Amino acid sequence: MPTVALAITDGMLHLELSLACEVFGADLTHIANPWYDFSLCGPRAVQVDRFTIEPDHGLDHLAHADTVIVPGWADTDQDPPADLVDAVRAAHAAGARVASLCTGAFVLAAAGLLDGKRATTHWAHTRELSRRHPNITVDPDVLYVDNGSVLTSAGKAAAMDLCLHLVRLDHGSTIANKIARRLVVPPHRDGGQAQFIATPVPEPRNHPLTDLFPWVLARLDQPLTVEDLARQARMSSRHLGRHFKQVTGTTPLQWLHTQRIRHAQELLETTDDTVDTIASTTGMGTATTLRRHFARTVGVPPDTYRRTFRAQPLITSPTQPQQTPPQ
Template sequence: MATVALAVTDGMLHFELALACEVFGAEPAGVPNPRYRLSVCGPGAVRAGRFRLEPDHGLDRLPGADTVIVPGWADIDQDPPDELIDAVRAAHEAGARVASLCTGAFVLAAAGLLDGRRATTHWAHTRELAERHPRVTVDPDVLYVDNGSVLTSAGKAAAMDLCLHLVRLDHGSSVANTLARRLVVPPHRDGGQAQFVTTPVPAPGNHPLAELLPWAVQRLDRPLTVEDLARQARMSSRNLGRHFRAVTGTTPLQWLLTQRIRRAQELLETTDDTVDTIAAATGMGTATTLRRHFNRTVGVPPDAYRRTFRSRTRTGSDGGAVPGGAAGHAGLRRSR
């Protein structure tokens, strides 16, 4: 079973901490278990917001984890504790995949893990992160950045996006989508999506595209155009584009392409259909077109993606999760 360790000290943001515990530590009905063995590691009793937390282990246990999560850091004007920085650095050097949520990026940057890499954090603190750590390429306009063994996310809802992204890498789209449904959040928002979205998590029936989006998802095998979507939504193409930007943070065609790629991932993971058949089922037309878009979006060709997930399924056929260390997933991460 893969192990996930939360690195905590005084001053952690309780929302991001609780979010990570829910994704990696809870066992909701309908989600294949066991998925992860979660532990909270800290120097002793710590304060997270208004809550007092008793860690399971000391920070010296971080290097033994497959994945280390660093929740948000409340007061970025104060330097993170040296013991936390050293423990996170040691975990990465030992081969752990390290991910920060929100301002947890300041801890990763202080540990030197972001030097020479792209990273993000909450938009309100991206300038401070860039000024304090000039060797880091800070991107203020994305939800999360995946560098393989080091990942960073923007704030709040984007932290959930990154956690589900990790689950998807470890266990595939089906498990991640099932978990997302239990949590009542969107199953996937691409890391490159803008942080500034008017309605980042649209409630069903509470936005102008509430009926259009599921209608389109059910017709991904068809060559849908912007005009088709606008006609179905009974609005002009220009008005449709404005609503798409407000609700999804992207354009109608880019949103459609993302849905087609996600559907292709599910079919590659769960069926023996040929790439040609999957290309037709996802509206890509030809295997060549699917391979081009899939490789550009996911980072590997469809055949390699299938082999990786099928191999992982066979390895974990006893019902246990397969450890998701950095080496095991480097080939599936898109370099942003």
């Protein structure tokens, strides 16, 4: 049974802490059995907002966990507690996968776990994280960063994205999607997705691309051009580009490329189609083209992605029948 330890100390942000407890600490054996052996680890009873939390173990217990999660805390003007930093560093040295939620990245940075790596935190604190730790490549425009044994997330909802990403790594996409459905949240948002959109997306009926998007998504297998999209939208290519920038923040071709890659991800997770077939279905033409663009966009080849995120059958106890998860 995989073990997850949540490192807690005074002043932790209650939302990020609660999200981790809800994903890893709830009894979800009706969805995947075994689930996680979850514990709270802290130096003593800690104060989180108006609540006092009694940990299950001391901070030294972090070194016995497979995964250590460090929530953020409010007072980032102060250095993180030395005992917490030392315990997280020791846990990683002992082989634990360490993930920070929101400003918990400051703890990982102080422990030296982010030196020479790319990382993120809540966008409002990325400049300060970069100032204090110049050896870290701080990316303010992503939801989370996965460096293998060290992961960091932005704040609030992005913390849930990282938690579900960890579940996906451990149990596969089918289980992660079931957990997301239970929590009524999006099942999968790429870590590279922007933390926020500077230009608000208009309501669906308030912009001229409303009918174009579903038309394109139904024809991803076809070699569409900007001229094809402009013709369907009944506007010039220049006007189309302007509207795309306003609505999506990107160009028509980049948006189309992203949709092809996302559709390829879905097919790799949920079907046995060959890479050649998926390349044709997504409009990439050949397997070679798909592999090149997929690796450049996602960071791994299609075959590696499939092995990592392939939907897996629901695991149940030998003595318990498979149950339907609550809606």
